[in-house]
Amino acid sequence: MKNTIAERIYDFLKNFPPFDVLEKEQLLKIASNVKVTYIEKDNFVFKQEENPHENFYVVKDGAIGLYRKMDNEQILVDICDEGDIFGLRPLIQNDFYLMSAKANEESILYAISVEILKEIIETNDKVKKFLIASFSSNIKTPYAKGTNGQLFANIEMLDSSNTSFTEIQSAEFSKNPVTTLKTTTIKEAAKIMSEKKVGSILIVENKNPIGIITDKDLRSKIATGLVSIDESVTAIMTSPVKTFKQKITVAEAQIAMIKNKITHLCITKDGTPKSELIGVLSEHDIVVMHGNNPSLLIKKVYRTKDVSALKYIRGKTSNLLEGYIEQNIPIIFISKIISEINEAITIKAIELSLDEMDEQPPVKFGWLALGSQGRKEQLLMTDQDNALVFEDVPPEKYQPTKQYFLQLAKKVTEKLNVIGFEYCPADMMASNPKWCLSLSEWENQFNNWIKSPSEDAIMMCTIFFDYNLIFGNKKLVNKMSDSIFESIKSFEIFLNFLGRNALKNPPPIGFFRQFLVENDGANKDQFDIKSRAIMPLVDAARLLTLSHQIKDKNNTISRFKSLAKIEPQNQDLYLSCIDAFKILLQFRTQQGLKNNDSGRYVDLNNLSKSEKLKLKGCFKPITAIQELLNIRYNLAQMM
């Protein structure tokens, strides 16, 4: 019998993996058993920790955001749009949903029974492989490399539906933590710790954790004589404690430790401090699990005495990055951690260089990171872009002062080069006399760029406006920022020039919704994700924040966040720009890691259909924001 509706659904599904590899009858069977649901914006399809539904979902129209709860914040992990599948893994693995799915816009979903799919998995090897590949990012033990043996192991797991994946994914914690009551004296507690050979002890009340004492507390509060050993443990315990659910992953645990600057996490039954303590997860436990740990790496940076150790640490950071990308950790956390490590390395390089100088710096100075480093968006190892500003000195002292800082800068850039941040080919480095200037020289320089915005000057502005103080005097840099805003105020047409520059990057997509690729050169037929997709967003965010005179926001995501607050009428657009930017940054990083390059040029032939769709999804906000700039700065007339 004819089934028009099922045929229509079949026609849609056959364009997307894994349905594209199904036999016609198999897919028709799926299509004629689809359930179609409509879900309104901001409504949930399912919530994290819920028991799995009978069906998984394919987005027909609209967009579904996948959110993971971390520290009471909903972190957007992924956006599914047309043709994307979600909510399948928990069904096959009999597990809870690890994420919540919420409609970012009104959506129509096709719900597909997992039972039908299971039958097909039995007989269709390609489908099986696709599913394993798409799950592997979620089920891998952190940092594990996708070796063949492991893939095989995963198949076994897929087949037996009752394996507990949470065991593999979750961080291993100590299940029998050493505890005591709050009436215990410090002396007794310390005795218990020595007997049990542990570095921490939990203070519990009705089995709920209320505080923790670590070796460090004994060192800093007891050994120094601040508190008597006969007092109760409550006198020195850290309270309240940070508590988490037992499902915490290694990566989440690391992020929690860095964010809260703590070394121990309490695991309780329901994840709140008001429930029974079932374990404790220490930084040491994580180190045992694997060697790459961001807080440990930063600590190593602080302790290190030579450049080769820094180089080793930077290498480790790359492994860390790869692990995070594989685990689908939100890009905003990844970039935070990586830039923190990069910053720590740069600071150490400056400190080591200062030690080598014969004298102390003659005046106050500031070391600035520029460009993507300044915006804290640099994930892969790229060139160094930096500059130096020093306090104004009387004319007679100018030359020796400048010489001092040039010499310092030369030492720092040399070290960074050894560590792995290559020299900037355009020589945009503090060791270049042009970019090692006194405060008033910088102010003049910016003023000149703003008042005579030649193409070169505009390009300099796009690099130098995104500075971030890495080391030195904050006041100097604040004065510099103030002077930039002053100059722009008195010469507002500069913003129009900056706007024209922001639109100079060609749009990412052509009239027929095909990707625009490079026409010639070494990267012919490749898609330039940096200049066609990432830079338009970076440029737009910079321009709009400058026009609102927003200071201290040198990062594209935080710039759009501020803009969304200032212009509530454009909030949706700015928020969608943030989402697009995160996806693009993650995409570029993935590409870079895969091909061991800067990730800038993407070979479209190597992308899957869903990857292409994902990229295309990011282009909508780019087009929209370019239109906004066009109207706001009357750019059509200037072109």
Place this chain on the structure above:
Amino acid sequence: MISWFKYKNYPIFWKQYSKKFKQKQPKSIENTRFVVFDTETTGLDIFNDRILSIGAIGVSNNTIDVADSFEIYLKQEKFKAETVKIHGILKEGKLTKHSEAEAVEDFINFIENAVLVAHHAAFDIEMINAALKRLELPKLKNKIIDTGILYKKLEGKKDSHFNLDVLCEEFIIPKHDRHTAAGDAFITALLFLKIVSTLKKERNLHYSDLFRVSGKEGLL
């Protein structure tokens, strides 16, 4: 006496159909089975035109169930060449066609006691009722919702009256397979979900609100 005598003579499928309405029916939107349907006909004259095809699909708990769908094509005793360009059903096509009696029986068996939903429902209902009459059967017993009238319950839409094409555009529903009975039934089902969902957002929507007529009756 006569009606009792007549009842005795109804075919089994109709007796079973009638029986289903004696059962207590759920009074909540979530637990009700709605059947959204559409007919393609040779024209708009209820007495002289005939049904060419019927498409229907079940909706329950806010979900359209493709497995619970119905599509049938009828043999044509009357053939009007001029409407072929709208519905695309040829007199002799590749499709398997059924007699009116078979089609109506299958349709009745499919809908059972569900609440029927159609866009400008009055016309489709009258077409089915006319076919039932030719088979010497009574009218449909089902409760009926007209998405055209339901739409008017939305805030600020009281006096609006739109055809399916305009509403599809307003609710951003892709118009695939427009003017096939099954395609239109599917589109109407999506429209129904979206209107109900918007109504739920606007007010505390009860089952009975779906039926209460606001303002004038729907047009034929």
